[in-house]
């Protein structure tokens with residue numbers, strides 16, 4: 077097929093604006109899949125994605141569209157993950173396209189993710205076609221949408237296509253716009269073979285299956301490919317396209333989007349954003365935009381039952397095969413036993429992995445507080461990266477600790493402005509800009525420490541704005557902060573699972589919360605036990621565990637010695653299941669209860 081008759085595009089949208097529904101309509105209209113297959117496919121989708129209304133990973137699909145100009149076009153619809161944690165993956169999917177449909181819910185208007193995605197698309201030089209969707213809704217507000225398009229995104233409103241994925245309005249207009257407005261595949265005249273890897277999945281039988289967009293040249297089974305970031309070579313066993321099921325083809329040529337099966341067995345070897353070339357006559361210059369992605373958020377994951385350790389290890393290993401962005405290594409904790417230190421792209425990524433361990437691998441786990449990666453500067457030494465508070469060196473040796481910050485765009489109703497500004501201040505953020513979106517909405521641009529948004533920022537944003545607020549962010553610089561390690565001591569013994577790195581001013585408040593919670597959860601003890609929060613030897617908060625009213629042996633004082641021994645033995649047995657912190661026995665679920673909230 078002539079490359080001028082190929083169009084590669086994607087749909088970008090805020091969650092729930094109707095991307096899935098509209099994609100299905102396009103597939104149906106081009107008879108790529110029937111309604112029956114679509115329903116079946118939906119039932120297959122990962123539970124977690126459906127519940128959270130996000131797409132984590134999904135296939136591209138090739139459609140053939142008979143356009144009004146009499147030509148049959150090959151349209152590749154790429155999917156983009158729907159969450160900020162995966163913004164690098166989004167940028168690579170966009171880089172594999174020449175155009176994007178920018179979907180806006182007619183009743184909701186432009187939201188934070190719409191803006192963030194639109195900017196990513198502009199940055200990739202894509203032709204952006206605005207689509208106002210769900211116009212069948214009685215609450216559709218076209219004036220609001222067109223004004224926002226012009227004011228916020230600088231897109232001329234007359235370009236917008238009015239559509240409804242539900243009732244099928246505008247589907248032909250969209251397909252015609254893709255054919256007429258999206259440019260044909262770029263860079264196809266480059267003298268060497270270059271293909272962009274935008275995803276890869278692991279198959280137990282076939283190894284790693286790379287999803288790639290070929291820009292120039294071609295890839296065929298029986299030849300050798302070369303990955304340009306590492307110069308790794310591998311034999312190509314099969315190439316194919318998604319129709320949407322994987323369908324073997326003799327070759328992938330310039331402009332094509334498809335999959336490549338090679339002899340590579342580890343997903344970590346084929347990185348998203350890498351360029352595939354041929355081993356014979358390789359290209360010398362990679363496609364632009366390759367970046368090593370690094371995990372930003374870390375936490376410890378431990379089996380609830382220590383006998384599940386091997387099962388947990390196997391589960392993490394399997395998840396890792398499919399997700400090169402997830403990393404882990406073994407660690408142990410005094411309080412929680414043997415487990416793993418795990419790294420994630422962001423909080424959502426962390427929650428997804430934890431949920432999958434529980435649901436798909438059936439292992440009950442407990443995780444420690446999430447931590448970001450701190451840069452620690454010590455006199456005369458190399459910078460140290462610390463993702464586990466326990467590893468922070470002696471404070472006396474530290475010159476400076478820097479923490480990662482984010483640039484956030486927060487879209488909120490005017491009426492919530494005061495409360496959101498207080499929230500940003502409370503989280504040590506600064507408001508750099510306030511833009512009016514329309515008569516009822518504003519956008520705040522803020523700088524915030526990443527650490528501060530890890531736990532409850534999004535939940536509080538949603539609750540203050542009654543669900544009408546939305547946020548998107550990108551990583552900013554590392555900035556120095558007055559950061560300290562806070563330890564929790566039970567009866568004078570530090571408990572590693574509760575150590576955290578906090579801003580000095582926040583230590584007393586956070587320490588108090590933790591001490592109260594722990595003192596409440598630890599069962600009454602025979603003697604007075606203090607729970608303390610300490611920063612560099614200073615106690616910043618404390619509480620006491622309740623003292624047991626009666627000594628179990630008190631009654632037998634001077635009495636029957638065998639009865640006394642019996643009672644003590646019984647107590648000892650009970651203790652076996654407990655975690656021993658110095659002289660204090662703590663039921664393991666106390667840790668869980670405290671770490672849970």
Ligand code: GDP
Nearest residue numbers: 091092093094095096097210213240241242243
């Ligand atoms: P996604 O999160 O962007 O993939 O959105 P979905 O396609 O899953 O749609 C989100 C919700 O909006 C679902 O409840 C859909 O039934 C509904 N929806 C999608 N498109 C339309 C539309 O054109 N009109 C109306 N009224 N509802 C729609």
